[in-house]
Amino acid sequence: MMNRAIVMILLTGVVTYLARVIPLLLYRGKEPSKFLRSFLEYIPYAALGALLFPEILYSTESILTAVLGGICATVLIIKKQNMIIVVGGTILVVYILNLSF
Structure with missing residues (x-):
């Protein structure tokens, strides 16, 4: 055995x-082609998004606040903010939304 x-x-x-x-x-x-290099650069983001998206939807009691928090995080990431700002800002937005809903 x-x-x-x-x-x-x-x-x-x-x-x-x-x-x-x-x-x-x-x-x-x-050297890999320019297309292949750009394709491989996006794989970590796609994998991370696929792993995190279901968890975002069920992270709070309300799906609405969870989706709005996910949108907030997406906007901050697109604006190329520091990860601490993204996490802290999203937590703050979801906390405020949960207080109001």
Whole structure:
């Protein structure tokens, strides 16, 4: 039983390592196209948005205040504000909205 677990862990490590090394070896010295670079720059934002959006909707008792807080955070992020300002400003807006609703 223990040997099987060790083999599974080692195989998982090998597969993960190969998935990272093969592209590095295949594209050594080649510059990615401008389109590919711009596409890859947006992947972290899209993944983060997909992970956070459902949590935003159910973060308060009222979906309306949660959506307005999400809009506030989006506006602050688009204006390229510091992350502390985005988080603090959004918390403040949602707190004030929850007091009024």
